[in-house]
Amino acid sequence: MELLNLHRIVDTTVAEGPGVRCAVWTQGCSVRCPGCFNPQTWTTRGGFSLSWPDLLSRVLAIEGIGGVTLLGGEPFDQAGPLGRFAAAVRSAGLSVMTFTRHVLEDLPPSELLDSTDLLVDGPFLVERPEQSRPWVGSANQRFHFLTDRYDESIFTAPNRLELTIAPDGAIELNGFAIAAHAQAQPGVVTVRTRMRHRDLPARALTGLRAQVTDDGTTVFAAWEGRRIAFGYGPEGVQVAHVDGPGLTEAEASRLVLSVDEAYAAEVQRAVLARLKDRAAQAGMRVESERVNADQSISVTLAATS
Structure with missing residues (x-):
């Protein structure tokens, strides 16, 4: 069974396309456009594996969608299994929109191309x-427009940016076009994806009398002759690495830190x-806002012009 290498x-x-859709980002890109907003999708070593039938089962179980959008990464780097997935999606009555950083004229024949209703081509x-x-x-x-499923009337849709803010302040972002603009134009909303709120570790480390620095993804604390790296996790801030004398069991117990739910909610609101x-x-x-089952908040922003 052929596996897909997926990012998200x-x-x-x-x-991510006309109407309500499921969006699938592939992992791995052979094009690698300068200024890409998703460089973390370039390497084939990241992401997670999923068979295309399993992905199909997940998609077909989603209620209320009209199609699937394939992004990357570079979907045509996995044209074989993605083509079989796309053909099955089409057979189920859903549409397929595919983004590629190649141009149509350079794409070889493939089942993925044959099963795409709307193709967006060209490097960023x-x-x-x-x-x-x-x-x-x-x-x-x-x-x-490779089939008669869509036409130029889709261009009336506004650009949208979707944000999901976790209780710990972590942010997930999608809405590629606006994200790309944010790199090139001052004044446009900018969000760094998967970024933990910097106030949380400082709060969690209160009382340790540690000198704290934060590089945006890891907190470093100078504490009792050691340099300790704290990583962010769903259960709070956890010890990742200790440089210096080893920790005793009692010391280690003091370094498993968390943030109370009330303060996390305060950060989320902020x-x-x-x-x-x-x-x-x-x-x-703000076009829509909802609280999810995991207490994250999803917000859709739409351009007004």
Whole structure:
């Protein structure tokens, strides 16, 4: 059974193509556009493996979607298994939209191309940001209507940015076009993905009398002759590595830290308020907001012009 190398799956989104869709990001990209907003998808060593039939089962169980969007990474680097997946999606009555950093004329025949209704091609060019059309990052990228499923009426959709803010302040982002603009244009909403809120570890380390620095992903504490790296995790801040004398059991127990739920919720609200303020300044409006089962908050922002 052929496995797909995937980076991320968002079950429902209105920011990655026409209508409500499931978005699937592949892991691995042979094109690697300068200025790419998702360079973490370039390597084939990251991500997770999933067979295309298992992915199909997951997609078909999602209620209310009209299709699937394939992004990357580079979907055509996995054209074989993705083609079989896309053909099965189409057979189930759903549409397929595929992004590629190649141009259509250079793509060899494949089942993935044959099973795509709407193709967006071309490399991302950071010096040519696109603001008038939805979903694309630069003006050179083209829409190809390969079936009669869609037409140019889809261009009336606004650009959207979807944010999911976890109780610990971590942010997940999708909505590629706006994210790409954020790199090239000042004043547009900018969000660093999978970024833990820096106030949390400082709060968690209160009382240790440690000198704390934070590089954005890891907290380093100088404590009793040691340099200790704290990583972020779902259960709070955990010891990752100790340079210096080893920890006794009693010392180690003092270094398993967490943040109380009330403070985490306070941070979450603060992050949300700041993002809404920045969105308003950038001419965007809150289109929808919901609290998820895991207590994360999902917000959809739409461009107002």
